[in-house]
Amino acid sequence: MEPRIGVFVCHCGINIASTVDVKRVVEAIKGYPGVVHAEDYVYMCSDPGQELIRSRIKEKKLNGVVVAACSPTLHEATFRNTVSQVGLNPYRCEIANIREHCSWIHTDRDKATEKAIKIVKSIVEKVKLNDELLPISIPITKRALVIGGGIAGIQAALDIANAGYEVILVEKNPSIGGHMAQLSETFPTLDCAQCILTPKMVEVGQHPNIKLYNYAEVEDLSGYVGNFKVKIRLKASYVDWSKCVGCGVCMEKCPTKVPSEFEMGLTTRKAIYVPFPQAVPNKPVIDRENCLYFKTGKCRICEKVCTFGAIKFDEQDEFVEEEVGAIIVATGYELYPIEKIGEYGGGKYKDVINGLQFERLLSASGPTGGGVQRPSDRKVPKRVAFVSCVGSRDPELHKPYCSKVCCMYLTKHAMLYKHRVPDGEPIVFYIDIRSDGKGYEEFVQRAQEEEHVTYIRGKVSKIYEDNGELVLLAVDTLTGEPLEVRVDMVVLGMAIVPSPAVYELAKKLKIQIDANGFLTEAHPKLRPVETLTPGIFLAGCAHAPKDIPDTVAQASAAASKVLEMFSQKELQHDPMVATVDEDRCSGCGVCVTLCPYGAREIEVKDGKRVAKVNEAKCEGCGSCIAGCPAGACQQRNLKDEQLVNMVKAVLE
Amino acid sequence: MEGFEPKIVAFCCKWCSYAAADLAGTSRLKIKPNFVVIRTMCSSRVDPEFILQAFLNGADGVLVAGCHPGDCHYVNGNYKTLRRVMLLKKVLEQLGIDPRRLRLEWIAASESRKFVVTIRKFVDELKQLGPLRLEAGDDNGSNG
Numbered sequence: 027m028e029p030r031i032g033v034f035v036c037h038c039g040i041n042i043a044s045t046v047d048v049k050r051v052v053e054a055i056k057g058y059p060g061v062v063h064a065e066d067y068v069y070m071c072s073d074p075g076q077e078l079i080r081s082r083i084k085e086k087k088l089n090g091v092v093v094a095a096c097s098p099t100l101h102e103a104t105f106r107n108t109v110s111q112v113g114l115n116p117y118r119c120e121i122a123n124i125r126e127h128c129s130w131i132h133t134d135r136d137k138a139t140e141k142a143i144k145i146v147k148s149i150v151e152k153v154k155l156n157d158e159l160l161p162i163s164i165p166i167t168k169r170a171l172v173i174g175g176g177i178a179g180i181q182a183a184l185d186i187a188n189a190g191y192e193v194i195l196v197e198k199n200p201s202i203g204g205h206m207a208q209l210s211e212t213f214p215t216l217d218c219a220q221c222i223l224t225p226k227m228v229e230v231g232q233h234p235n236i237k238l239y240n241y242a243e244v245e246d247l248s249g250y251v252g253n254f255k256v257k258i259r260l261k262a263s264y265v266d267w268s269k270c271v272g273c274g275v276c277m278e279k280c281p282t283k284v285p286s287e288f289e290m291g292l293t294t295r296k297a298i299y300v301p302f303p304q305a306v307p308n309k310p311v312i313d314r315e316n317c318l319y320f321k322t323g324k325c326r327i328c329e330k331v332c333t334f335g336a337i338k339f340d341e342q343d344e345f346v347e348e349e350v351g352a353i354i355v356a357t358g359y360e361l362y363p364i365e366k367i368g369e370y371g372g373g374k375y376k377d378v379i380n381g382l383q384f385e386r387l388l389s390a391s392g393p394t395g396g397g398v399q400r401p402s403d404r405k406v407p408k409r410v411a412f413v414s415c416v417g418s419r420d421p422e423l424h425k426p427y428c429s430k431v432c433c434m435y436l437t438k439h440a441m442l443y444k445h446r447v448p449d450g451e452p453i454v455f456y457i458d459i460r461s462d463g464k465g466y467e468e469f470v471q472r473a474q475e476e477e478h479v480t481y482i483r484g485k486v487s488k489i490y491e492d493n494g495e496l497v498l499l500a501v502d503t504l505t506g507e508p509l510e511v512r513v514d515m516v517v518l519g520m521a522i523v524p525s526p527a528v529y530e531l532a533k534k535l536k537i538q539i540d541a542n543g544f545l546t547e548a549h550p551k552l553r554p555v556e557t558l559t560p561g562i563f564l565a566g567c568a569h570a571p572k573d574i575p576d577t578v579a580q581a582s583a584a585a586s587k588v589l590e591m592f593s594q595k596e597l598q599h600d601p602m603v604a605t606v607d608e609d610r611c612s613g614c615g616v617c618v619t620l621c622p623y624g625a626r627e628i629e630v631k632d633g634k635r636v637a638k639v640n641e642a643k644c645e646g647c648g649s650c651i652a653g654c655p656a657g658a659c660q661q662r663n664l665k666d667e668q669l670v671n672m673v674k675a676v677l678e
Numbered sequence: 679m680e681g682f683e684p685k686i687v688a689f690c691c692k693w694c695s696y697a698a699a700d701l702a703g704t705s706r707l708k709i710k711p712n713f714v715v716i717r718t719m720c721s722s723r724v725d726p727e728f729i730l731q732a733f734l735n736g737a738d739g740v741l742v743a744g745c746h747p748g749d750c751h752y753v754n755g756n757y758k759t760l761r762r763v764m765l766l767k768k769v770l771e772q773l774g775i776d777p778r779r780l781r782l783e784w785i786a787a788s789e790s791r792k793f794v795v796t797i798r799k800f801v802d803e804l805k806q807l808g809p810l811r812l813e814a815g816d817d818n819g820s821n822g
C-alpha cells in the first residue's frame with residue numbers, strides 16, 4: 027500500500043504551542059516521505075478537530091493518520107474511533123506524544139520543536155508499516171467457577187445464577203457458609219448472622235443453576251479467559267451422599283470425639299460429622315485423620331448402624347473436569363494464630379480466646395446456648411477485657427495492616443456481653459477506633475454512652491494468669507497512667523490473614539498475591555475486583571480484610587463483571603499479538619520457554635517443527651520476538667522493521 | 679567536548695516507564711531534550727538489534743527502561759530484558775563501544791522523578807564519554 031499519511035498537529039491550547047512551534051512542525055513534516063497532508067488545529071480532540079481529521083481523510087484519500095498531541099494513554103482510543111467513522115482501519119492511526127514527552131518537560135522552544143519533529147517522524151515511520159487489523163474474537167463458555175463458599179462466594183454465585191448462567195461452586199469444607207455461619211449477631215444492626223445467611227445457603231443448595239462441589243478443591247487450571255478448564259478434586263467423604271438421608275444416627279454412635287472446628291475447639295464433634303446443624307448440604311463426612319477404623323483398622327460402627335448402606339470406607343478422591351469462562355476467587359480468611367502472641371500467653375491460657383470463639387459463646391446455637399461462660403470452668407465471667415489490634419498494625423513483629431473489622435466486632439462483643447450478663451463489666455482496649463461504615467460510629471457511641479462499655483485507649487503489653495484471674499498490663503495513653511487490670515476472661519481481636527491455601531491456589535491460577543498473602547487486584551481504584559489475569563476476579567477477605575457489607579458489595583461487583591463478559595457474544599482481544607514466519611522458523615522452541623502465558627507451542631507440520639501462536643492467550647508483550655534466534659517472529663504493528671525505522675527517524 | 683549534546687534513544691515499556699515519562703510531563707518536571715522515547719509494550723520487546731541500530735545510526739547512548747523486577751505487566755519480561763542487556767554490554771565492549779553507553783533502569787509509573795534523574799545523569803555521563811565514533815573506536819572517554 028502506497029502510504030498516504032496525514033499528520034494533524036494539536037496546539038492543545040497553549041499547552042503544546044507555547045513550547046513547540048506548531049507551524050514549524052507542520053512545515054517540516056510536509057515534505058517527509060509518505061506524508062501527503064499536514065495541518066494544525068488548536069484542540070484536535072474537540073468535535074471540530076475530529077471533524078477536520080474525518081474530512082481530510084475523505085478529501086485527501088488518506089490511508090494513515092498521525093495525531094501529534096498528548097500521550098496515547100489519553101486519546102489513542104478517541105482518535106482511532108474518529109478515523110474508523112470514515113472507514114479507515116483504526117490501527118492505521120497512531121499518536122505522536124509531543125505534550126507529556128516534549129512541550130511539558132522542555133523549555134528551549136527551538137530544541138523542543140526539533141524534538142517534536144523527530145517524534146512525529148518516528149510515528150509516521152510506524153504508521154507506514156502498520157497493518158489493517160481487526161480485534162481477535164474469542165468464544166466464551168458462559169459458565170462461571172466460584173471458589174469458596176463463604177458469604178462472598180455465595181453472593182457471587184447467586185447473582186450469576188439468578189442472571190441465568192450456570193455456576194460451579196467449589197467449597198473445601200463439608201458445608202458452605204464460611205466464617206459468617208459462625209457469627210452470632212452482626213454489627214451495627216445486631217441481626218442474627220444465621221438468620222440472614224442460612225436462607226442464602228439453602229438457595230445455593232437448591233438453585234437449578236448452581237452445581238455445588240462441597241468438600242472439594244481446585245486441583246489445576248488450564249486455558250484462558252472465556253475458555254478455562256478446571257480440574258476439581260472431590261475429597262473422599264467415605265459417605266455415599268446419594269444414599270444418605272441425613273438421619274444422624276452414625277454421628278450419634280461414633281465413639282471418637284475431636285475438637286469441633288466450627289465451634290472453634292470449644293466443644294467436640296465426632297469423627298463422622300456434619301460441621302453444624304444448618305450445614306448445606308446436610309450430609310456427613312468421615313474425618314480420616316481421626317476415624318478409629320482408619321487409625322486402627324477396627325470399629326466401622328457407623329457402617330453397622332447406617333440402615334441406608336451409605337458408608338463407603340473404600341472411597342477414593344475423585345476428579346472432575348469442568349469448562350468455565352470466568353472465575354471468581356473468594357477464599358476468605360483465617361485468624362492470625364494466637365500462638366504467635368507470646369506476650370498474651372501464646373494460647374496457654376484457656377480464658378484468653380479469639381473473636382470467633384467468643385462469637386460461638388454468644389451464639390444461641392453455640393456450645394453454651396448463648397450464655398457467656400468462660401472455657402476453663404464454665405463460670406460466668408464478671409469482667410471481660412476486649413483487646414483490639416492483636417497482630418494488626420504491628421509492622422515490626424506481626425502484620426502491618428489494619429484488619430478493618432476488629433474495632434467494630436469488639437464493640438459488638440462488649441455490647442452483647444452486657445446484654446447477656448447485665449451486671450458484667452466489659453472493658454475495651456483500643457489504639458484508636460475505626461468506625462467508618464454506615465451507622466458504625468453511632469453504634470460505638472451507643473456502646474459507650476448507653477451500654478456503659480468502658481473504653482481504654484492503650485495497647486496491652488502483657489497478659490498473665492494470677493490466682494484464677496487474668497492480669498492485663500497497659501498504659502492509658504490519654505492519662506499517661508500505667509494500668510493493671512484484673513479480669514475473668516479476655517477476648518482478642520486477632521489480625522485477619524488470608525486463608526493459607528490461597529498461596530498454592532494463586533500459583534495454580536497464575537494470579538498475584540501481595541506481601542501479606544492477599545490477592546492483588548488489577549488496579550486499586552479502577553479495577554478493584556479484577557486480577558491481572560483476564561477472566562479471573564476476586565471478592566471478599568481473600569483480597570483484604572473487610573466486613574460483611576463490603577464483602578457482599580464486592581462479590582456482587584465481581585459477579586457483574588462476569589455478567590458483563592457473558593453478555594457479549596464473543597470476547598474481543600487486542601490483535602497486536604506475535605506472528606510466525608513458518609519458512610524461517612527452525613522449531614527450536616525458545617519462544618515456548620519465553621512465553622509467560624503458555625501461548626506458544628511447537629507443532630509438526632508436513633514433517634517440520636514450527637512454532638505456533640495461540641492468539642487468544644498471547645498478551646502481546648513481545649518477549650518471544652526479541653528472543654527468536656531465527657528472526658522468524660514478529661509482533662503485529664510493532665515489527666522489527668518498524669522499530670528500526672523509528673530509531674533511524676529519531677536520529678536523523 | 680564543548681557544546682556536545684549527546685543523543686539518546688530511550689526504549690520505554692508502556693506500563694511503567696512510558697507512564698513515568700508521561701507523569702514527568704504532567705508534573706511539569708524539566709529535562710533537557712537530548713532524548714526521544716520509543717514505546718514498546720514491554721521492555722522485553724527490545725531486541726538487541728534495535729540497540730545496535732541506534733548506535734550505528736548516531737545515538738550516543740541508549741536507555742532501556744522497564745518495570746521493577748516483579749512488577750512487569752507481563753509477569754517476568756523484565757528479567758529477560760536484564761539478561762539480554764547484560765549480554766549485549768559484553769558484545770558492545772568487543773565492538774569497541776563503551777558499555778556505559780547502554781543503560782538499563784527500572785522505573786515505575788509513579789517514579790517520574792527517577793525518570794528525570796536517570797536522563798539527567800545519563801546525559802552527564804555521555805558528555806564525559808563524548809560522541810560515539812564507531813570507526814575510530816570509542817575511546818573518547820579517556821582523552822575526551
Ligand code: FES
Nearest residue numbers: 691720744745750
Ligand atoms: S511491561 Fe514493563 S518491563 Fe515488562
